[in-house]
Amino acid sequence: MKLNLKIWRQSGPNDKGYFDMHSVEANEHMSFLEMLDVLNEQLISEKKDPIAFAHDCREGICGTCNLVIDGRPHGPQKGTTTCQLHMRQYKDDDTIVIEPFRATAFPIIKDLVVDRSSLDGVIQAGGYISVNTGQAVDANAIPVEQEVAADAFDSATCIGCGACIAACPNGSAMLFTSAKVSHLGKLPQGKVEHKKRVQNMVAQMDKEGFGLCSNVGACEAECPKEISLDNIAFMNRAFIGSVLTTED
């Protein structure tokens, strides 16, 4: 199958970007990233600059691949990452528009690669539990109800790819931040620091320059791990409650 690709090219963070047209011969068994690999080999053999795009595990669990395909982060397939999108979704002679994730907090490094260290900032502000070093605690020492564990796990499946921010018309990181706040805040190990965590993480999220949530819901619709808006409501509740009930 022959595909026409309209791809965003940008040499560096401060350079002006533009769309470039490419055409590539692919087959339906290829993943989207493999199709781009073929294009890049083609570009290299033509002595041209290959397209920079981020990828790592290629099995949908690391959250590194990040493309906006025809206006949708991770492409048209629901609940999957870009690497899990296969060319069988497309027809011969289709035109595909590929853009980088767009948000002020995600500056472009090159072509389709963006700097997502703003997400690291949010995690560092509270996306952890404090445990004294020493012998690992027995897995079942703290009993956790099955429903609670399952609920927390749903939030924990966030891979931090940033598709929620890319999909959000406000560039808001509420779904990402709330997934971590819910994951840890629902478990007994995380409850200890919950109130402090939610305030710190929200403050850091604001500082990183993410926009404000207006409950559009595009984040939930595009999330490859289908993280629910329930998490955002949980964080809203937790934040308001925490500010009103803590002493500092």
Add this chain to the structure above:
Amino acid sequence: MSWLITFFRSSIGRKLIMSLTGIFLITFLIVHLIGNLQLLYNDGGEAFNTYAYFMTNNPLIKTISYGLYFFIVVHAIQGILLAIYNRKAKGSKYAVNTHENASWASKNMALLGILVFAFLMLHMGDFWWKMKQNQLDMVTYASFDAPVKDLFTRVSIAFQELWIVVTYIIGLLALMFHLLHGFDSAFQTLGIRHKKYTPLISLVGKAYSFLVPIGFAIIPLYIYFGK
């Protein structure tokens, strides 16, 4: 008290302001509608004009009305500020924009809000301002001991004009779309989301968003076509 300032300057705090003022304005709409439906009585305006007299002279209602003006201004200004902030946080836009992942209204709340506000200015300029400036004729009713301002006649004259009726319909359509997203959104911002109650809130929100603007639209349409 610095914690309060920090709170209301945080992203969630700023959203909370939108949510709470929004809920207040939503509540106002139903009260306003029920009162104004008295315009449909064919009694020469007695019911409506004496109601308007009560609403503008009762000290409690007057106090609430100042709160209402304040909340409208806060909701509007904060909304515009948030829209500007969010536009900056998004930076550049995509070449391809999909509407598959969210409703049109949710992505255009600022535009809808500006339309509603513009409509509100026209609406208040025509009725509220003229009433406050004593530009209305006085009328006396046998059953009421004081002379009252004849807002009923002013409304009846205004709604004879086709352009005013059309403007009201457009303003109310903008309000409908604004409510369709705003109603549910206000509860989500407060963190009120529950498997049992959220579908209920959503249903009530949908019904409210359609019925309240339709209720308001009946008044100009009834006066324009009925007389």
